[in-house]
Amino acid sequence: MSAYWKANQRRLAPWLFLAPGMLMFAVYVIIPIFQSMWISFYDWDGLGEATWIGTANYVEMTTDPNMRKSFVNNIIWLVLYLLAVPAGLFIAIFLNQTVGGIRLYKSLFFFPFVISQVVVGLIFSWFYAPGFGLFYKVIEYFNGTGIAILADPDLVTYGIIAAGLWPQIAYVMILYLTGLNNVAPDQVEAARLDGAKGWKMLYYVILPQLRPATFIAVVVTVIGALRSFDLVSIMTSGGPFGSSRVLSYYMYETALSEYGYRMGYGAAIAVVLFAIMMVFISGFIWKMWRDETER
Amino acid sequence: MFPRPIQQRSQTAQWVYAIALPLALILWLFPLLGVAITSVRPASDLAQGNYFGWPSYIAFENYADVFRNTPMLQYIQNSFIVTIPTVIGSVALSLMTGFALAVYKFKANLILFFMFVAGNFVPFQILMVPVRDMTLSLGMYNTYWGLALFHIAFQTGFCTLFMRNFIKALPFELIEAARVEGVSEARIFWYIVLPLMRPAIAALSVLIFTFIWNDFFWATVLTTSPEAQPITAGLSSLNGQWVAAWHLVSAGSILAALPPVAMFFLMQKHFIAGLTLGAVK
Known part of the structure; x- marks a missing residue:
């Protein structure tokens, strides 16, 4: 035994180190993904007998108006959330100076990312509150009548996205601040001697060097947009009339809320969301794979 | 500049x-x-x-009111009881997985590594029904452990990515030299690599603390009552009861925000180092 161990230690050691982490990850993450796919072919209330219904859940989805609304909202989220990338870059450039107290300024600008989305949601609900909310008052001042954003089916999604952008911009900002810190000073000086400045400098000299930061910023922003659940749940619970639903929230609603324990249909929605996200995840993994194997 | x-x-x-x-x-x-x-x-x-x-x-009576009339103290306590074991568990597991994936060459290495990375990005909803079901059948629904075990497992994905890249950047000669001396693999892990991991452990600990403290989705899916609910879920249910009592909602929000904010200010350098991993080449 001990001779065997001595001879094969190097071959066996990685598996022993991996075992506990892999086991946990398999049980709670990898296997449930396949279980969800399986459940999506059933009609199941979570308690009683599950009935195999083939692709009926997926067929139902194609004509489900709530599904359509959630999907459209997800696209709006995705597109508008990406505004966090230029906005974060803009703030990072604004803050990338060395004046007194700038470190504290940077930390305070980063603040919204540290606090829970539940708290962000409550803060913005207060900000939008009809009658006395600050945002409402400002609109009332300019427009004559205020707008109750969270009660307006056409505007509600934009109101929630604005709340989501607040911490997301802070996150992107910190990525770019770190990136700017590592921009090669000699290249900037050389470009300056050649007369580059302002936008040209940013576009031709700085942005190419910020590419790793931009890549990560886009990845976390896309994932964040598709994962949006907390804000929708806290600010509107999907309302009014389901107009602020997104796939992640609609899935939760069908599977677990008072609207009925339809685990099968919920799982099918989750599979669709998973498929959408897999497109982005695969792209990310593909790039990482290339970087790893090139080395 | x-x-x-x-x-x-x-x-x-x-x-x-x-x-x-x-x-x-x-x-x-x-x-x-x-x-x-x-x-x-x-x-x-x-x-x-x-x-x-x-x-x-x-x-300040608003804060006193919140503590007196709601289970806020219990919520805060629950959050700590879920968050701290999660930090310890996921950091411990990922030190080992990260070590295995960074130091050893074997066929499945990259595949396993990318499985951890990809798993970390999947939407929570695809895990929701089976994980809730499993937690129920293990008798851990609405308990600290039910929630903490899931968090430990899920965070292992992100932590493995972090630890593996950190160990990969360490000088490999250290390990080579020890092997030549005949030091066992377990002792290399414990006496050579682990002492060098302090900055990584600190960075991950603050990040995971913040992520888990702020988690809302799993708190609503896996807990239902004040005995086990963390503060995010608690605040959400209190928000339903305090219709338009904005002074109380605000006080509750500030209380929920304080621990991660304190953590961020105390460990700022580590926090940002962890978050911006990979933002520079």
């Missing part, structure tokens, strides 16, 4: 910057400041329509 340092610009530009900086910060944090002020505004002010003026006095 980009942009050009403000000190090299005109006196006017420096003045404009000196004014714009605090102004921008106030605008940026305005919603938060509003809530912070509302949290110490007496209920009578709100009733009289004094929403924006100075509070007529600083009403």
